Amino acid sequence: MxxxxxxxxxxxxxxxxxxxxxxxxxxxxxxxxxxxxxxxxxxxxxxxxxxxxxxxxxxxxxxxxxxxxxxxxxxxxxxxxxxxxxxxxxGDHADGVLAAALGLRPRTPPVAPHAAPYAAAVAGLRALLPELAGRWTVPVVHTWTAHATLAHLLAADEPLAAVLGIAPRVPAPHGNGRKGAGQGGGEGAGAAGWADAWNARTADVIAHELARTPEQTVAAWAAQADALLAAPEARDTGRAAAPATLMGMRLPVAEHYLVRAFEVWIHTDDLGRALGLAVPPPPEEHLWTLVRLAVRILGGALGPASPPVLFTVARSAGGEAGDQWVLGAEDKPVRAELVVDAVDFCLLVGGRYPPDAIPRTAVGDETAARHVLATAASLAWL
Known part of the structure; x- marks a missing residue:
C-alpha cells in the first residue's frame, strides 16, 4: 500500500x-x-x-x-x-475552494499562459462569493468590509482595463477633475504621483459601490474581469508584449495580467480568512510564475548597491529545493543566505506578513537578510 x-x-x-x-x-x-x-x-x-x-x-x-x-x-x-x-x-489543478471554483467558472475565450493565472484567480473568487451571502459587512482588511474589498478589486483592475480600451464600470465623481477607469494609476500619473491618484480612485470606487447593493458590485466586478479575459491581449502573446506603466511599474501587458492575478488571489485569501475558510494558493505552475515576477521586481527595487544575498524560494510541495537568485550587488561576495517558502514570500510581497514575522531561514549577515525582506514588504500596496 x-x-x-x-x-x-x-x-x-x-x-x-x-x-x-x-x-x-x-x-x-x-x-x-x-x-x-x-x-x-x-x-x-x-x-x-x-x-x-x-x-x-x-x-x-x-x-x-x-x-x-x-x-x-x-x-x-x-x-x-x-x-x-x-x-x-x-480546468487547472488546484486545491480546496479554488478547485471547486473551477467547476463553477463560466465559459470564457481561451487565454494565453500569461492570462491563465488571472483566469484561475477570478474563478477562485467567483466560487467564494456565494459564501458571503448575508455577510457582506464582515470586516476583512484595512477598514474594509467584504463589500468594500470587492469594490477595491473593481478599482484595482481598472488601470489595465483602461490600457486595453475597456470602458470603466464606475464613472469619475462629477466635477472632481480626476480621470475615470483608474487612469490615475497609468502612464499619465508619473512615477511619483501614481500612489496618491490610485488611493483617491479606489476610495471613489468604494464609496460608489457601497451606495449600491453587493449584487450590483459583484456584477460590475465580474463583467470587468470577463472583459479583461476576453480582450485580445489575453489571448495574443504578441499584443501582450507591449509595455505599459501601471501602478508605478513599467511592464509588458502580459505581466500586468500576472499582477492582477496576484492581487485577486491575495484579496480572495483575505475574504476567506474573514469567513473562516481556507483559500488555497494558486496552482503550482501559476504560483511560480508569480514568484519569479515578484523576485525580478524585488531585485530591481534592491538595486546593485544592496549587499548581495543568496535568496532561495522553497517549494511548498514535492520536496524540491526551489529556485535561487543572488539579489543585490553582483560583483561582491554573498553576505547572507535567505530561504523562504513560496506562498509565504507571496504573502510578504502582498503585504500580509511583516518582514520580521515571515517564517524563514537565514545565515550570515542578518542585516542584509532583513533588508531583502523589508524591501519585499515595501512592494505591497493596499
Whole structure:
C-alpha cells in the first residue's frame, strides 16, 4: 500500500473534482482503498465540492472513491473516465475552494499562459462569493468590509482595463477633475504621483459601490474581469508584449495580467480568512510564475548597491529545493543566505506578513537578510 499520506492528501482536492494528474490516477485511488484516514478526508473534499457546485460532481459509491476495491485496474479506469468527464469544467489543478471554483467558472475565450493565472484567480473568487451571502459587512482588511474589498478589486483592475480600451464600470465623481477607469494609476500619473491618484480612485470606487447593493458590485466586478479575459491581449502573446506603466511599474501587458492575478488571489485569501475558510494558493505552475515576477521586481527595487544575498524560494510541495537568485550587488561576495517558502514570500510581497514575522531561514549577515525582506514588504500596496 502507498503510505505517502502527505503526497496523497495534497492531491485530494484535485481528486474530488476529477482533475488528477495522469500519474496520480492510479496511486491516489489505490491509497484511498487502504487508508481510512485519507478516505475520510477525501470524502470531506467531495462534500465541499458538492456544496459549492451542486450535483455536477458525481457522488462516490464509498468514502474511498473506488467502486470496486478488488479490481484496481477497473477502479483506475473509472477514475480516469470520471476525470475526463469533469476535466472540461475543472480546468487547472488546484486545491480546496479554488478547485471547486473551477467547476463553477463560466465559459470564457481561451487565454494565453500569461492570462491563465488571472483566469484561475477570478474563478477562485467567483466560487467564494456565494459564501458571503448575508455577510457582506464582515470586516476583512484595512477598514474594509467584504463589500468594500470587492469594490477595491473593481478599482484595482481598472488601470489595465483602461490600457486595453475597456470602458470603466464606475464613472469619475462629477466635477472632481480626476480621470475615470483608474487612469490615475497609468502612464499619465508619473512615477511619483501614481500612489496618491490610485488611493483617491479606489476610495471613489468604494464609496460608489457601497451606495449600491453587493449584487450590483459583484456584477460590475465580474463583467470587468470577463472583459479583461476576453480582450485580445489575453489571448495574443504578441499584443501582450507591449509595455505599459501601471501602478508605478513599467511592464509588458502580459505581466500586468500576472499582477492582477496576484492581487485577486491575495484579496480572495483575505475574504476567506474573514469567513473562516481556507483559500488555497494558486496552482503550482501559476504560483511560480508569480514568484519569479515578484523576485525580478524585488531585485530591481534592491538595486546593485544592496549587499548581495543568496535568496532561495522553497517549494511548498514535492520536496524540491526551489529556485535561487543572488539579489543585490553582483560583483561582491554573498553576505547572507535567505530561504523562504513560496506562498509565504507571496504573502510578504502582498503585504500580509511583516518582514520580521515571515517564517524563514537565514545565515550570515542578518542585516542584509532583513533588508531583502523589508524591501519585499515595501512592494505591497493596499
Amino acid at each position: 502507498d503510505t505517502d499520506h502527505d503526497g496523497v492528501r495534497a492531491s485530494l482536492a484535485a481528486w474530488a473534482v476529477g482533475a488528477l494528474e495522469p500519474g496520480e490516477r492510479r496511486t491516489v485511488p489505490r491509497h484511498l482503498a487502504g487508508c481510512d484516514a485519507c478516505a475520510a478526508e477525501a470524502e470531506r473534499f467531495t462534500e465541499l465540492v458538492r456544496l459549492l457546485d451542486g450535483p455536477a460532481v458525481p457522488p462516490r459509491r464509498d468514502g474511498r472513491g473506488n467502486p470496486d476495491d478488488t479490481a484496481v485496474d477497473a477502479a483506475d479506469t473509472a477514475v480516469a473516465d470520471d476525470t475526463a468527464a469533469v476535466a472540461d469544467r475543472a
